[in-house]
Each structure stands twice: as C-alpha cells, then as structure tokens.
Amino acid sequence: MTSKILPAVLIGVAITALFLLYSPHSTSLFVGDHTMFNFSNNATTGIIYVNTTSGKTEYCKLCHYHIWEELYSNPNAPHYDLSCETCHRFNGTGVKFAVINTSAHPGMQAHAAYVPSCLDCHGGNGRYVRDRFGKLVYAPPAKVFNDTITVNHHNVTVIPSIPYFAAHKAMVAYFEKEGDENLACLMCHTNVTKHMVFSYQYNLNYTLYDWIFTSFAPNGTRYANITVNTSAIFNGMHEFLPVKDINCSSCHKNIYLGLINGTHAPIYYAWRWGPDNLWNNPRYHALAEYGLTLNTSWINNSYCDECHNLYRYAEENPTANATYDLYPAAIEINSTKIHCAEKVSCLTCHGSGKPYDPYPVTGNIGHEDMLNETANYSRMYHGDVCMGCHEAAIHGTASCSKTCHAGYAGFDIQSEPSGVDRWI
Amino acid sequence: MGNAVKIVLLLITVIAVGTLVMPQTASLFAGQHWWYNISGNGNQVPCQKCHADVYEELKYSYHKNLGCICHRANLSITYAEVQGGSITNYTPGKQAHAATTVACMLCHQINASLNSSMPGPFAGAFNVTAFGATSNFRYSNATFNGLCAAHNAFVANAIKNNTLKDSTEACIACHMKVNITLNFHTMRGINIVTKHVILGYYALTGLNESYINVTSNTFTYTNVTEVKP
Numbered sequence: 001m002t003s004k005i006l007p008a009v010l011i012g013v014a015i016t017a018l019f020l021l022y023s024p025h026s027t028s029l030f031v032g033d034h035t036m037f038n039f040s041n042n043a044t045t046g047i048i049y050v051n052t053t054s055g056k057t058e059y060c061k062l063c064h065y066h067i068w069e070e071l072y073s074n075p076n077a078p079h080y081d082l083s084c085e086t087c088h089r090f091n092g093t094g095v096k097f098a099v100i101n102t103s104a105h106p107g108m109q110a111h112a113a114y115v116p117s118c119l120d121c122h123g124g125n126g127r128y129v130r131d132r133f134g135k136l137v138y139a140p141p142a143k144v145f146n147d148t149i150t151v152n153h154h155n156v157t158v159i160p161s162i163p164y165f166a167a168h169k170a171m172v173a174y175f176e177k178e179g180d181e182n183l184a185c186l187m188c189h190t191n192v193t194k195h196m197v198f199s200y201q202y203n204l205n206y207t208l209y210d211w212i213f214t215s216f217a218p219n220g221t222r223y224a225n226i227t228v229n230t231s232a233i234f235n236g237m238h239e240f241l242p243v244k245d246i247n248c249s250s251c252h253k254n255i256y257l258g259l260i261n262g263t264h265a266p267i268y269y270a271w272r273w274g275p276d277n278l279w280n281n282p283r284y285h286a287l288a289e290y291g292l293t294l295n296t297s298w299i300n301n302s303y304c305d306e307c308h309n310l311y312r313y314a315e316e317n318p319t320a321n322a323t324y325d326l327y328p329a330a331i332e333i334n335s336t337k338i339h340c341a342e343k344v345s346c347l348t349c350h351g352s353g354k355p356y357d358p359y360p361v362t363g364n365i366g367h368e369d370m371l372n373e374t375a376n377y378s379r380m381y382h383g384d385v386c387m388g389c390h391e392a393a394i395h396g397t398a399s400c401s402k403t404c405h406a407g408y409a410g411f412d413i414q415s416e417p418s419g420v421d422r423w424i
Numbered sequence: 425m426g427n428a429v430k431i432v433l434l435l436i437t438v439i440a441v442g443t444l445v446m447p448q449t450a451s452l453f454a455g456q457h458w459w460y461n462i463s464g465n466g467n468q469v470p471c472q473k474c475h476a477d478v479y480e481e482l483k484y485s486y487h488k489n490l491g492c493i494c495h496r497a498n499l500s501i502t503y504a505e506v507q508g509g510s511i512t513n514y515t516p517g518k519q520a521h522a523a524t525t526v527a528c529m530l531c532h533q534i535n536a537s538l539n540s541s542m543p544g545p546f547a548g549a550f551n552v553t554a555f556g557a558t559s560n561f562r563y564s565n566a567t568f569n570g571l572c573a574a575h576n577a578f579v580a581n582a583i584k585n586n587t588l589k590d591s592t593e594a595c596i597a598c599h600m601k602v603n604i605t606l607n608f609h610t611m612r613g614i615n616i617v618t619k620h621v622i623l624g625y626y627a628l629t630g631l632n633e634s635y636i637n638v639t640s641n642t643f644t645y646t647n648v649t650e651v652k653p
Contacts, residue, residue: 032602034481052653062652063606088574095572098548106548106568114572164628174638183614193613200620235612235646378622380634
C-alpha cells in the first residue's frame with residue numbers, strides 16, 4: 001500500500017513545484033484585457049471584421065449576436081440584405097464615425113455606431129445605401145412621414161407636418177414628440193410585441209324622421225385591448241416584416257371582428273337589396289350574403305385597401321379598377337399620397353359631390369341631406385350612422401312596418417367589435 | 425564486506441563532500457542580491473517576470489511596440505527614475521514608484537499629449553455628460569461632440585464603475601479579446617393607450633374631424649444574455 005501512495009505523493013509534489021515555478025507571479029484582472037482586436041474594414045461593404053479564435057467574424061456580432069440572428073432570420077424580410085454597418089454607420093447624415101484602416105480617424109459625432117432614425121434613409125426622397133454584398137440599394141421614402149429635418153446631426157429628426165389624411169399620423173407624431181419616432185415604425189414594420197388600448201363610444205343611438213336627425217347620442221366608452229405577440233425566440237425589434245406580412249387586422253382586431261359581426265363596413269348584402277349596387281355593379285364592399293357563412297380569410301389587407309388604400313387596391317386589382325373606375329377616385333381623395341393607409345369615413349367617397357355620391361344615381365335628396373347633416377357630426381360616428389341602415393341585418397330580417405320608408409328610423413349601433421345594430 | 429556496509433560508507437562520503445563544498449549559509453531566495461542595472465535609458469526592469477501573462481498577450485497585440493510604457497505615461501505623476509547612466513542621478517517617485525494603473529483615455533483623449541507621454545489617436549467621440557458621468561479625461565468638445573454615439577451610456581456607466589480606471593471597462597469590452605457576458609435588459613414590447621378625440625369643424629375636409637390620439641405609452645422588457653467569446 002505504502003509503495004503505491006508514496007510515488008503518487010512525490011509526483012504530485014513535483015507537479016506542484018513545476019506549476020509554481022512556471023506560472024505567472026501575478027495575473028491581470030481579466031484574461032485577454034491586453035490582447036487587442038485588429039480591425040479590418042471591408043472597403044466595399046463597410047463591414048468591420050475581427051479575428052477570433054474561431055476565425056474571422058463580423059465585429060458587431062460578438063456582443064449583439066441575438067440582434068444579428070433576428071436580422072437574418074427571414075430571407076424575405078426587408079433589411080435582410082443589409083449589414084449592421086449599413087444602418088448604424090450610415091454616412092448620409094453627416095455623422096462621422098471612428099475608422100481604423102492604415103491610420104486612425106476619430107469619430108466626431110459617434111465612435112463605433114449611432115442609433116439611426118429610420119427616416120435617415122426613408123425620409124426625403126429615400127436614399128441609396130450599401131448592402132452587405134457591397135451593392136447600392138434604394139431605401140424608398142416613407143411617404144407622408146418623409147418630410148423630415150435632421151437637427152445638427154444630433155440624431156434629432158423632426159417631421160414638420162404630417163397631412164391630416166394620413167392614418168397613423170397621431171401615432172407617429174406622438175412618438176416623435178416623445179423623442180423617438182422610430183417606435184412608430186417598429187409598431188408596424190417589426191415583430192416587436194404590441195399592446196394597444198383603443199377607446200371609443202360604446203354605442204350610438206340616433207333617430208331620423210323623414211331623413212332628418214331627431215336625436216343623436218353617443219354613449220359610454222368601449223375599450224378594445226389588443227395584444228400582438230412577437231415570437232418566443234426574438235425581441236422583434238430587428239425582426240423586420242415583409243410588407244405583405246404586416247397584417248392590418250393584427251393591431252385592429254376590433255375592426256376585424258366588427259367586420260365579421262356586420263359593422264364597420266357593409267360587408268354583407270341582403271336579399272332585399274340584392275348583390276348589385278346603385279351603379280349596377282357587384283356591391284364593392286360586400287363579401288357575402290347575409291346569413292351565409294363569410295370566408296373570413298377575405299377580410300385581409302386587400303379588403304382594408306378597398307377604402308384605406310384605394311390606389312394600391314386599384315393597382316393590384318385591375319378588374320375591380322376597370323369595373324368601379326377606381327383611379328380617378330383614388331386621385332380625388334388622397335390615396336396616391338399616403339404611406340399605407342388613408343384616414344377615411346364613408347363620406348370620403350360617398351359624401352355629397354364625392355366620387356361615389358349616390359345622389360346623381362338615386363335622385364334621393366332626402367338621403368343627400370342626411371349625408372350632409374352627418375358630416376356635421378364627428379367623423380368617428382359617420383360609419384356608425386351609415387351602418388344603421390346599411391348593415392345587412394336590418395334589411396335582411398326586420399319588418400318594414402315602421403322603417404325609414406314610413407318616415408321614421410331609429411338605431412342603436414354598438415361599436416366594434418360588436419355587430420349589434422338594433423332598431424329603436 | 426556486505427552490501428549494506430558499502431552503502432553506508434558511500435552515504436557518509438557523499439555527506440562529507442557536500443558539507444565541505446556547500447556555503448555555510450544560504451540566502452532565502454536565490455538571486456535576491458542580484459540587482460538589475462537600471463541606470464540605462466528606458467526600462468531595464470523586466471515587468472514580464474511577474475506579468476508574464478500580460479506580456480504574452482501584449483506581444484501579439486496592436487500595442488505590441490509599446491511595451492509597458494502605458495503604466496508610466498501619466499504626465500501628472502512623477503515615477504521613480506534613474507537618469508543618465510548614474511545611480512546618483514535619480515528621481516524618486518512622488519505619486520507612484522514603478523507604475524500606475526492606467527485608463528485607456530489617458531492616451532486616447534482629445535489632445536492627449538497634454539497629459540500623456542505616449543499620446544495615441546483620439547478615441548472620438550463619446551458624450552458621457554448626457555448620462556451623468558464626469559471624467560478627468562476629455563471625451564468631447566464642440567467639434568467632436570459624440571452626441572450620436574450608440575455606446576454613450578455604456579461608456580458613461582463604465583466611468584461610474586470603479587472596477588477599472590475611468591471607462592476602461594468599456595474600452596476593453598469592445599477592443600480587447602476579453603471574454604464578456606452581457607446581460608441586456610432590453611425592450612421587447614410597446615404598449616400604447618389611445619383615446620378618440622373630437623377636434624371640431626375642419627375647413628380643409630368640411631367635416632367635424634376626429635382622430636385616434638395616443639395618450640400614453642410604456643414598454644415591456646426582457647433580459648437577453650450575450651456571451652462575447
């Protein structure tokens with residue numbers, strides 16, 4: 001036994017002695033804190049590389065791997081072709097960054113990187129930027145929101161004016177006022193988690209006699225709580241969405257459900273009015289006959305575009321464009337000038353003198369007067385007023401014994417997502 | 425004569441010879457009376473004797489030609505020094521003897537030659553005052569304002585942290601092959617509250633206008649861990 005232990009002890013003592021002899025007498029606080037990276041800037045792409053034990057790699061990726069992974073998670077996503085440096089070392093704003101090539105050049109407004117404003121590239125008339133393959137690619141302007149001023153290269157971007165007809169104007173203006181209009185862009189264009197609380201009237205009661213309002217009363221408050229969750233893997237801020245994947249119904253689920261339930265737009269037609277409209281075309285807004293099953297997949301961005309981006313709808317649906325003569329209407333309203341959606345009410349197209357004013361076709365001056373009177377009420381109520389009659393349910397099943405045709409009409413229209421439209 | 429007797433006699437002989445030739449006394453550490461001659465120019469004290477790991481790192485680094493001079497570069501500090509080849513011509517250290525710990529910004533601040541005997545390129549630009557940090561080193565001026573630097577907060581908080589001098593933690597995090605675990609507390613969600621607002625008559629549209637106004641916002645956060653190899 002002793003003969004086995006003794007040699008082992010002696011060997012242990014010898015190893016310890018050698019270790020003590022050859023190990024450093026002191027150590028630095030952090031291993032590697034005197035080993036510097038040698039940077040190599042790719043002159044064509046602008047990407048900065050460093051050498052690590054695993055080989056040459058993109059510099060930003062070392063500390064921001066999750067963001068890198070997000071950015072390149074979807075080959076179809078916008079910015080998939082860009083590098084970190086394309087945006088965060090964008091040289092079009094006057095910000096000078098530190099550069100090391102044959103000699104060192106200090107940065108002036110930033111050292112390694114800056115936090116860009118989306119509008120640095122997507123403001124004005126757009127910009128050409130260098131992608132990660134070294135190719136110049138065009139960053140198109142974010143129409144309506146692209147009228148920008150960058151103050152003193154301090155990363156302060158001011159949007160002097162956003163026209164009234166731009167949907168999402170208030171959101172962009174709000175985040176701009178808060179100091180980061182990028183957040184408005186992130187809301188729609190990335191997979192960041194969104195939670196929205198919309199509040200508006202719970203219902204609207206109104207009565208008419210001979211097309212003249214005899215009462216008009218919005219009541220209560222309805223809250224629509226909507227959450228759009230990002231994926232479990234990513235934070236979403238750098239997970240850009242292909243434009244086709246930006247789903248209006250995700251954030252406006254209350255509207256989506258309201259449509260299914262029969263409000264917001266005359267999505268159903270009823271047998272009393274038939275499938276054709278006043279202009280003898282299939283009803284523009286209708287997707288199904290009342291009482292039959294609605295294919296909800298038809299309530300998609302294209303359906304939203306029918307009103308909120310008429311120009312794009314006309315472009316993408318040449319048959320509909322020819323049938324309804326959409327281009328002149330799209331130009332007459334402001335559809336050609338918008339970013340993604342126009343703020344409209346029914347009266348935008350169907351008001352007196354508007355592209356699809358019913359009066360020239362029907363000759364019903366009472367209805368026309370009612371439209372003009374509706375315009376005096378707040379825009380937020382226009383759709384509900386119209387839907388009082390135009391929600392198919394009314395004409396599908398209600399008795400006509402005391403309807404508008406007898407001079408009196410009274411409705412209780414509940415706001416989205418409810419589809420309740422009661423006769424009162 | 426037996427083998428055992430032979431071995432005993434051999435041992436006695438060896439011990440006798442050893443006792444004869446070995447010094448009468450021994451110093452505690454071999455070499456402890458062997459002084460380095462430090463009267464020449466430059467540094468003759470081999471820092472790497474104790475800091476071999478640093479020496480090895482530095483040897484393959486961007487600063488490989490500098491040696492350990494950074495640690496004696498502070499012009500506001502008088503280090504112990506022997507000049508001119510004579511040990512009688514010496515300056516005792518005042519604030520430090522052999523070396524001081526050093527902040528990267530000593531040599532990489534604006535006009536570093538005012539403070540450093542080894543001024544390097546200016547590491548422009550950061551603006552740390554916006555994040556409540558004060559430093560003895562010049563990070564920015566009117567021209568090199570650093571107002572857009574993405575890492576301003578990182579650098580400013582490194583200044584506030586006393587592990588290393590000034591913002592050196594931030595410098596080595598990016599510029600050195602030091603392993604880092606970064607715990608990002610990062611935004612994951614945006615919450616907004618809106619309210620429908622009635623504006624009143626608007627001449628441009630001829631309508632009684634309203635819009636959905638954003639009244640407040642908050643963020644939700646998550647923790648993301650990155651490990652820099």
